[in-house]
Amino acid sequence: MDFFSHQVLIAFLVTILASLATVVGGASVLFFKQPSPRLLSFGLAFAGGAMVYVSLTEILNKSIDSFSAGYNAQIGFALGTFSFLLGILLVIALDRLVPNPHESIDSGQVEQHSQKSLYRTGLLTLFAITAHNFPEGLATFFATLESSTLGVPLAVAIAIHNIPEGIAIALPVYMATQNKALALGASFISGLAEPIGALIGYSILAPFMSPVVYGCVFGLIGGVMVFLALDELLPAAKRYAKGHETVYGLVTGMSTLALSLVMFQFFQ
Numbered sequence: 001m002d003f004f005s006h007q008v009l010i011a012f013l014v015t016i017l018a019s020l021a022t023v024v025g026g027a028s029v030l031f032f033k034q035p036s037p038r039l040l041s042f043g044l045a046f047a048g049g050a051m052v053y054v055s056l057t058e059i060l061n062k063s064i065d066s067f068s069a070g071y072n073a074q075i076g077f078a079l080g081t082f083s084f085l086l087g088i089l090l091v092i093a094l095d096r097l098v099p100n101p102h103e104s105i106d107s108g109q110v111e112q113h114s115q116k117s118l119y120r121t122g123l124l125t126l127f128a129i130t131a132h133n134f135p136e137g138l139a140t141f142f143a144t145l146e147s148s149t150l151g152v153p154l155a156v157a158i159a160i161h162n163i164p165e166g167i168a169i170a171l172p173v174y175m176a177t178q179n180k181a182l183a184l185g186a187s188f189i190s191g192l193a194e195p196i197g198a199l200i201g202y203s204i205l206a207p208f209m210s211p212v213v214y215g216c217v218f219g220l221i222g223g224v225m226v227f228l229a230l231d232e233l234l235p236a237a238k239r240y241a242k243g244h245e246t247v248y249g250l251v252t253g254m255s256t257l258a259l260s261l262v263m264f265q266f267f268q
Contacts (some may be wrong), residue, residue: 002135011144013221014155018140019194021159026187030180045249048233050157050257052224058150059222083219091227126186129165130193137194138201139221153260189228
């Protein structure tokens with residue numbers, strides 16, 4: 001596929017827009033009142049529910065269908081499943097190598113640390129979240145490249161997920177330096193990892209694109225998205241919940257994603 005084709009450029013644009021939500025999260029620390037814990041809980045669970053639903057009902061099926069086109073239905077199902085599980089294993093390995101500091105968006109904890117410690121926390125958070133953003137950029141890009149019906153809802157879920165990540169990066173940096181530009185720049189750099197990840201991934205895979213390659217990519221993406229939702233989004237949502245916000249957000253996210261996919265079918 002041509003690197004500058006309309007479809008590829010649209011996929012990059014959607015990926016960039018989703019990544020900018022990290023900057024929105026950073027800006028919320030600097031210029032707006034932080035979202036209430038209950039709203040944050042609902043939003044994180046909403047994104048988690050949407051990501052789990054689209055991964056298991058759409059992305060995994062795309063992987064199986066692609067493999068089936070290259071081989072047959074039985075082998076396609078097996079390879080799609082194995083690719084999905086491999087995606088989970090890969091992100092577990094990444095999480096072991098670069099743990100994601102989930103607790104760092106608690107402003108109460110932030111205020112207890114020295115400026116030097118806060119600055120170090122901000123840099124470590126920036127590094128960790130940036131590393132985790134690469135596969136998210138790949139997921140958004142390739143899902144949109146395959147179909148806007150699949151890519152746009154996933155991009156919205158990832159964008160919601162990126163907002164608290166922006167808070168996690170900007171808050172300790174700003175508390176340590178009182179420099180708004182530096183804090184906002186840190187969140188922007190982290191978000192930039194998503195389109196960069198998409199660019200690198202597509203540059204490597206573009207010459208080899210085939211049904212089998214698509215099957216591998218979508219299987220891996222499905223596994224990565226499910227793990228991120230279960231390991232990061234839902235536990236974080238539960239920490240900020242005061243009642244049933246997590247399950248309400250989870251169900252609402254799944255329902256919204258399901259209905260959006262239904263509506264997209266009618267407008268194709």
